[in-house]
Amino acid sequence: MSRFLFPRWSNLLLPTIIVAGAVAPLYAIFFVAYGLSPKTLEVGYQPQQPVPFSHALHAGELGMDCRYCHTSVEKAAHASVPPTQTCMNCHTQVRPESPKLAKVKESYETGLPVEWVRVHKLPDFAYFDHSAHVNRGVGCVSCHGRIDTMEVVYQSSPLSMGWCLDCHRDPVDKLRPAGTITNLAFDPVTELSESERLSLKDKFHIAPSEDCSTCHR
Amino acid sequence: MIPMPPRWMIFTGAVAALALAIPPFVIARVRATPDPNRPVHIFFDMDFQPKFKTQAENPLFADGRAQRPEVQGVVAQGETRLDAHLYEGVSGGEWATTLPAGLTLNEQFLLRGQERYNIFCAVCHGYAGFGDGAVNKRAMELMSNADGPVQGTAWVQAKSLHDPLVREHSVGLLYNIVTNGIRNMAGYGAQIDLEDRWAIAAYVQALQLSQNATIQDVPPELRDKLPKNVAQGDGAAAGDGAAATQTTTASADTTEVK
Numbered sequence: 245m246s247r248f249l250f251p252r253w254s255n256l257l258l259p260t261i262i263v264a265g266a267v268a269p270l271y272a273i274f275f276v277a278y279g280l281s282p283k284t285l286e287v288g289y290q291p292q293q294p295v296p297f298s299h300a301l302h303a304g305e306l307g308m309d310c311r312y313c314h315t316s317v318e319k320a321a322h323a324s325v326p327p328t329q330t331c332m333n334c335h336t337q338v339r340p341e342s343p344k345l346a347k348v349k350e351s352y353e354t355g356l357p358v359e360w361v362r363v364h365k366l367p368d369f370a371y372f373d374h375s376a377h378v379n380r381g382v383g384c385v386s387c388h389g390r391i392d393t394m395e396v397v398y399q400s401s402p403l404s405m406g407w408c409l410d411c412h413r414d415p416v417d418k419l420r421p422a423g424t425i426t427n428l429a430f431d432p433v434t435e436l437s438e439s440e441r442l443s444l445k446d447k448f449h450i451a452p453s454e455d456c457s458t459c460h461r
Numbered sequence: 462m463i464p465m466p467p468r469w470m471i472f473t474g475a476v477a478a479l480a481l482a483i484p485p486f487v488i489a490r491v492r493a494t495p496d497p498n499r500p501v502h503i504f505f506d507m508d509f510q511p512k513f514k515t516q517a518e519n520p521l522f523a524d525g526r527a528q529r530p531e532v533q534g535v536v537a538q539g540e541t542r543l544d545a546h547l548y549e550g551v552s553g554g555e556w557a558t559t560l561p562a563g564l565t566l567n568e569q570f571l572l573r574g575q576e577r578y579n580i581f582c583a584v585c586h587g588y589a590g591f592g593d594g595a596v597n598k599r600a601m602e603l604m605s606n607a608d609g610p611v612q613g614t615a616w617v618q619a620k621s622l623h624d625p626l627v628r629e630h631s632v633g634l635l636y637n638i639v640t641n642g643i644r645n646m647a648g649y650g651a652q653i654d655l656e657d658r659w660a661i662a663a664y665v666q667a668l669q670l671s672q673n674a675t676i677q678d679v680p681p682e683l684r685d686k687l688p689k690n691v692a693q694g695d696g697a698a699a700g701d702g703a704a705a706t707q708t709t710t711a712s713a714d715t716t717e718v719k
Contacts, residue, residue, distance in 0.1 A: 251464070251466075252464040253463075253464045253465055253466040253467075254466075256463070256466065260474075271481060274485075275484060278485065278488055279484060279485075279488045280503065282500075283492060284488055284491055284492050285499060285500055285501040285503070286499060286500040286501075287492070287499075288491070288492065288494065288495040288496055288499055289495070289496070289497070289499040289500055290495035290496060290497055290499075291497045292497055305595075305599075306584065306595045306596055306599060307584075307595050308584050308595075308596070309579070309580040309581075311580050312580055312581055312584065312652075315652050315653075319654075320515075321515075322514070322515035322516065324515075324516065325516055327651070329647070329651065330652065332647065333647040333649075334585075334596060334600070336645075336647075337600070337614065337615050337616050337617075337645060338596075338599075338600050338603065338614050338616060339603065339611060339612040339613065339614055340612070340613045340614070340615075341612045341613035342612040342613075356524055356525075357524075357525075357526065359518075359525070365500070367506065367507070367508040367509075368507060368508060368509060368510035368512065368514075369506070369507045369508070369510070396495075398495040399499075399500075423576075
């Protein structure tokens with residue numbers, strides 16, 4: 245039996261292993277940070293809704309205020325999904341025979357709700373209060389994006405804890421005057437000066453908490 | 462010259478290195494395209510707890526609602542609604558001409574009414590109340606389609622609030638219309654809070670006054686502040702619904718409600 249001899253090229257293995265060993269952890273870090281980030285796993289959630297309701301038409305083209313339908317947003321933690329009656333304020337008369345409205349009509353007749361699919365979900369251990377935000381200068385667009393341009397609504401922000409804290413630690417750029425809360429096209433950074441935004445922070449008494457128990461209670 | 466490893470080994474190495482480049486592209490694509498199969502839960506932690514949040518689903522009930530509708534015939538505490546003036550806009554058998562006790566007419570109240578009007582009413586009645594809101598315009602387009610009204614649309618032009626008939630309405634009647642609707646208009650009692658409906662009724666009267674005002678309605682010391690064309694015109698303010706002039710007029714008229 246002849247002796248096994250490493251071929252001469254096997255000298256290359258050592259530097260190759262060193263390089264691969266250095267690159268592999270970097271790659272793994274990159275993969276986790278980029279690939280498993282909420283920006284990848286959460287953002288862009290766009291469920292199919294039972295009724296093809298277009299926010300782009302209603303909130304965008306027709307310019308209806310968010311609060312016309314989501315009436316509880318200024319008073320409660322939860323921004324209510326409107327009852328079928330709200331749809332039927334107009335749709336008893338506008339396109340009542342449209343097949344797209346069949347499920348709305350059915351709901352109106354039976355009294356059973358349309359089963360809308362929730363898009364923006366927080367984990368059950370996190371508490372969020374809409375009224376605390378919209379009454380103090382944080383607009384809808386800061387978290388929900390340009391809903392008024394979406395045919396089918398999707399989640400445009402990560403809604404992760406780090407993302408919440410980004411704003412809680414430095415809210416100034418997200419503050420807007422009370423009259424522009426539901427104006428999704430209004431950008432406080434371009435339309436207000438730094439000092440105007442700082443004065444809003446004083447006016448609304450904004451000192452966002454970073455305590456655990458603020459959101460986890 | 463450095464001796465090279467066998468070909469198959471170089472080839473395998475190159476393929477493996479290229480394969481590592483695929484995940485970043487996949488991730489970038491995932492980030493750029495909305496998709497119904499998200500969020501992806503890797504660690505469930507305590508994301509889903511056996512409790513029911515607002516407007517959530519509960520399979521225990523036949524209708525699937527976690528929030529139970531009111532049982533028929535039940536009157537909740539504080540919902541007896543016996544005050545006819547406050548809840549129906551009726552005082553002494555007539556439509557009330559004043560606000561109910563507890564509500565004060567002031568600038569803040571009218572501004573609240575303006576804000577609520579712009580949210581709930583302006584979609585059809587228009588910001589200045591001429592019945593030219595965006596929804597009304599679109600519905601009228603659907604009506605005037607060449608092949609007949611689109612998909613059963615049967616829209617009646619939204620009422621101008623400056624119609625002589627509507628201008629006769631007292632604040633109590635306006636409140637009642639906002640609450641219970643009238644003709645084709647649905648009631649907004651469930652959508653708008655009680656006090657806000659009174660604020661809207663008061664604002665509608667301010668709006669009517671603003672669009673039908675004469676120079677005599679403006680206190681003499683404020684007349685200089687009006688734009689020239691309004692002050693010298695026939696008195697009726699231009700019907701372009703300029704919110705700025707409305708606010709000035711409205712605040713000047715805070716003492717007067719029909």
